[in-house]
Amino acid sequence: MHTSLDRIINDLETLATYTSTPGEGVTRSSYSKEDQMAKDYLKKEMEKIGLDVHEDAFSTVFGRREGKNPNAPTIIIGSHYDSVVNGGRFDGTAGVVAALETLRVFEENNIENYYPIEIIAMNAEEGETFGPGSGVSNSRAMVGTLTEKELDLAKNRFGETKREAMKKYGLVPDLEAAKRDMSKVKSFIELHIEQGPNLEAQNIDIGLVEFLAGIGRYMVKFHGKFEDSTASMDTRQDALIAASKFILALNQLINELGEGITGTVGMINVSPNSNQYVPEFAEISVEIRTMDKTVLDKVNILEEFKKIIEMIEAETNVKVEIEERARIGYPNPTPPSVMDKETVKLMEDICDELNYSSMIINKGTGHDAMITAEYVPTNMIYVPSKEGISHHPDEWTDYEDLQKGIEVMLHTVKKLCQKG
Amino acid sequence: MHTSLDRIINDLETLATYTSTPGEGVTRSSYSKEDQMAKDYLKKEMEKIGLDVHEDAFSTVFGRREGKNPNAPTIIIGSHYDSVVNGGRFDGTAGVVAALETLRVFEENNIENYYPIEIIAMNAEEGETFGPGSGVSNSRAMVGTLTEKELDLAKNRFGETKREAMKKYGLVPDLEAAKRDMSKVKSFIELHIEQGPNLEAQNIDIGLVEFLAGIGRYMVKFHGKFEDSTASMDTRQDALIAASKFILALNQLINELGEGITGTVGMINVSPNSNQYVPEFAEISVEIRTMDKTVLDKVNILEEFKKIIEMIEAETNVKVEIEERARIGYPNPTPPSVMDKETVKLMEDICDELNYSSMIINKGTGHDAMITAEYVPTNMIYVPSKEGISHHPDEWTDYEDLQKGIEVMLHTVKKLCQKG
16 A cells, blocks of 8 residues: 555646746646646546545535545545745645545555545635735635635735636635535644755654644834934934834733743834934834633733833824734634644654654644634644745655655545544 | 126036936046046136146145235135935035135136135045945045045945055045145135925025034844744844844933934844744944034943943843944044034125025035034035935036025125135
8 A cells, every 4th residue: 555656746747737937836826727727637636536526616626535434524635726926836736636645545455434535625725815814715715714805805916806806717606605514524634845944954754733823913013203313302203213112012021921922023114214314114013923722811912012002102102003914704813723632643653653754843834724723633744845945936845755744644544534 | 796607507517427327417436537527627617717726645626716815824615526326416516616606706806815715626525435434535634534544444336445546546645745734724614405305395595504413323233043933932032122122222321311412223124024033133223413512521322332232132142243334533423513603693694685595404414514623613505405315316406596505605705705
């Protein structure tokens, strides 16, 4: 019972040709001709191995291998097939191919599964396409948290809203129809490239995830007054002074909350950004990460920010605005996404048996698995990613490394799909 | 007795043709072919009105109209004839033309002068050419504060040191020969475009200067540690936290020093400047302006900065570097350059007589007048500058506005050059 490197390579190389930017990485935007071509290829491959293929109202493709007990909850495996502009061939796609190859091996070896198994190939995972907060769209549609409002909110680079783009593509956006009863799902497993340097740097084959930190994103803007450097200190409205106060107050707040949360101001832009002038305007990004669910019961982050802002406005005479840049319909910040512990242990054992090295990596960007983790036992398998590069034409994972991840998925699913 | 608008226009338009970037503003870099052409034109014009012309070791041109008392101290009038890259036709040049036109009127009207009068046309005023701290070079050579070291320090955009560029241009840089006995100078008057928006915005003809704030410039660099936004708060070395602490500590220090000084952080650059990462590096500009000489007796700014830095390094584990970007051989910050009060009053009266509106503008960038103000009674006349733009091809002053400034210079010099 083995996965086939040739088939894996063929899948990835074929899917990489469905791009609107040949020679400049993979550009397979949601609701494009290229995404349609990739979907058609995946459906055809699923049909070849006898899967029952269907597509939902949001262009998520499911390929079902019926279980001995058709009424038992389903094991779902897969990822997404859309990409950013000038992205790589692995982000998302690798996880879809992993699921496809897993069920090919099942079919080839007549492996019996008590629980039904479904490949899931999702669209619209990349938040870049329709802007901040718009990502992991199809998994949100599946669990039922995507909203009508969101479909009309932001536009893609062609000036179309999500609803408009979907209609043009031939879909009728029906939120109700796309919802799935998650109580009838046994588990979700997603393989993904690491999008970080850890596995490669430490020469480790497999990354396993215990939890992914929750996230909250904010932009804070400071509106001061333009003056030259001889202006009296008394009457200044210095946007950078106000921003500095916010940065330090945030730091203090988060430090006081203790271990389960971090807060980072990683970006600051000042205008006019000249040594000769009092900054008229400053904006900073605030990124909150949560590792402990309970920390969010102790504090309302946005309310705390508002208190800090009120104090700063009084002290500096600078007007401060705060804007949440979170996933729509979700609390900001979100709680951490906790993966299924038992399955992490199972995967570790499988790695040992297969003689693969593994490590825990509790780091990652947004994934559909973060969405499902709230509803069903969820796990991720990371494979090495050259120099941690992703969302770029240089994104690369050696096919042999990817195959190891798929072997782990195969053995995990083989174990989970048995009765008892 | 009147200045001639035609001659003024002709001077400026002719000098504007001596540029290495025709059609893209005036580029008349120090020690270039274009600066030689401008200098030759000025010498010729000076000779036409019978001035005794000579050039010093740093290519400053003097045109002397002898006084009834040749041993009486000299009134010097003028400015500089070099420009930045893609600058305008007025910055510096307007002041040289003002001096030239003043002595033309003297000659035309046989005005007697007890005190000798000299036009000064300086080179190497623009600090851009050889980098920060290298400006107002010829006035510094004249008063004797330019150093040998500086000639070999920084390079122009052609990779030449000041000494190399001067030699190529045919000069023998002789600091001793360029020094002038400032006790034999009665006063220095410089006309300059405002390089600020005040006169135009308030529709006022003439700006008079009581003092120009002294200046101190520093770059502060913060070296932290690159980590992602999930990194524990405890062990971070956040360059932006350290920079914020510096910004607020500086603000407090300067506020405590009271009225005679300001401190501004106008520029901040952070790396990698991404919402997802703890800033690894930050750099900020610090600009100190002094309006009161005595404030610098109370405090050693650099020592205070070092105390702040020591505290921040201990608190944040971020390494902090500070670099002075001041004029070489000068204290950093410099004390304010105080102009001659009596002459400001005289100029105000002249404006009234001529029916010109005037205002005091104690703002300005670096000028040769700042250097001479420490040694001899010095004054400046500002003329309006469209939208305050300078150092740019769009720099513009209406010729009629410039003529008013030259009339004020003419009447001032006429008054000052009489005995008693």
